Amino acid sequence: MGAGAFAEAGADLELVGISKRFPGFTAIEDLDLRIPAGSFFALLGPSGCGKTTTLRLVAGLEQPTAGRILIGGKDVTNVKSFKRPVNTVFQSYALFPHMTVIENVAFGLRRRAIKDPVAKAHEALRLVELDHLASRKPQQLSGGQQQRVALARAVVNRPALLLLDEPLGALDLKLRRQMQLELKSIQTEVGLTFLHVTHDQEEAMTMADTVAVMNKGEIEQMGAPEELYELPRTAFVANFLGQSNLFTGDVTSSTGTSIVVVVAGIKLEVPKERAQRHTGQVTIGVRPEKLILHTSAPTVTPGTNTLGPGRVTDVSFSGVSTQYQIAIPGIGLITVFAQNMVFGPVVNVGAEAWVAWTVDHGFGLLDEPEHTPKFSADTDTAAIAMQTRRELLAEIEDD
């Protein structure tokens, strides 16, 4: 964008075959990504998955080893970072310590010779409710305030593309909610394109129109938050975005609309359209809140999958819901989230329980079974801990 002018609207971003190799490791491998103009796009992944590197490549702070970067249809692969119509809210804020807050915010405006930089900077500070601290130095502000200044410093430039590198990490829950709403309203108001990098799945899901889950330098799955949550395609997505109960077994038969997977001798049905693969050994799953807890054997009805009996090994109350861990012989631990419709938990530790879910709520994963852990690491450690606790209790009783 030229000097002295703001971006009229957000620009779309396109990454074509991007790879980034550092000496000794590959951060990103052959990444293709298209972010439409005006959208709020979140790159979600654990640390070290290459999401921050992707952001730095777009900002021009790193050069890709291969591939092209296009912003608004223009190839910017070899354009220096200071000439790109992009601004970043850095994870470390990177506020200039020798300048006041207002000078920090006006910095980008001054560089582009935009009229009234100070007035516009004040306007941006009012947006983040920090105008009264304009003459302070950054180190005199709290972490949350610094983060809001960093946000104002980037937003004030009205970039075609705004990059956010875990910008809400240091905020407390209340301020975080407030900033999430503010960010969202700024984005819709101005129509900018936001690329948000985060490891916080809740933040990604509440704020973004589109979420891309990244793992080991590749995008595992991309789509609207509810789509990703309801129909994860890989075990990684199923477990990184919320929790899942996963079972692996062979497909023994299939009807017109669904496949039947046998797990530890129990037949489980999954709709064909919700399963990525229809033959061989497959991993299927169901979200914990889709499970219904029964204290007596439920009558088997078509269109429902039932597991049990098992034993309740853990009950933890979390306000709106209660989380139950149920150990089912041959299958392992199953997590159930139940809404608290009555006072306190419905069943206690040690009780016999069955779980059931509607066939339509299950999903089948794409992963090759040999790559899929039978149970996610989390439930595994929980199972080990539970086992140790049981052994200890048994020992105490013996004495």
Added chain:
Amino acid sequence: MAFAAFGSNANPVEQAPRRKSWIAWVLLVPGLAYLALFFLTPFVSLILTSFQEPVEFGDVGQFQAAFKWENYTAVIQQYWPHFLRAFGYAIAATFFALLISYPLAYFIGVKARRWPLLQALMLTLVIAPFFISFLLRTLAWKQLMSDDAPLVTALKQLTILPADGHLTGTAFSVIFGLTYNFIPFMTLPIYTTLERLDTRYIEAGSDLYASPATTFWKVTVPLSMPGIVSGTLLTFIPASGDYINASASFLGSAQTQMVGNVIEANFLGLLNYPAASALSVLLMAIILVIVAVYVKRSGTEDLL
């Protein structure tokens, strides 16, 4: 006071901090005694000497206590060109030393961060000249720049230097010598601030539409100001009082004498102690004023 109500228990609690500060004062005594003995006493004696007058019909170098403030006007009238030269040469040397040291310190402190071995090696090279005496090094430069040295003959043949030109004994060689001798004093403080420079600020500058040059002037230089200020002070203050480089036995001549040289001549040659003392006091006062204004103007109070 309220602690007294708790009886004897309160006493040790109240006395503990007082005893600590008492020890701190005791530890200060050697330093204070040293300062009093070797700085304050000579300084007072210097001021007293600067007002002395010659003994009537006395020998050369015989003076008596008086309040002859005319000593000051006399030395200013006689030696003002030496003052001008001293501060001119010192400012020039500080400027050139900064010009050479900043890129050097930037390379060692920022660019060479990835190779700690190179960093250590380069720092050693910056300090290496200290292993050889200051006088020897300056004499070596005199040899290198002498009239029959290859350097001068080459410059003459290239007609950069006229046929009857010299390098030694000129303002050039004095400023050169001062610059050379003070480069480590300039480089090390700048290096220590640049070594701690967070390069993420440079990235942020670049992200906010600042070209590398603008980022350098608006971000890197202000952030390294503490190093620049201490480096320039460590160079300027000793350089303006220096009398080795400008002396005729080293790189200077009668035409390049600085205040340091005339102080030396008055103390040791002419035995005019009041004049030498007045010159010393004046030099100290002027440096103090220049430094105070400089530190105030550079606005580094909150960075130091």
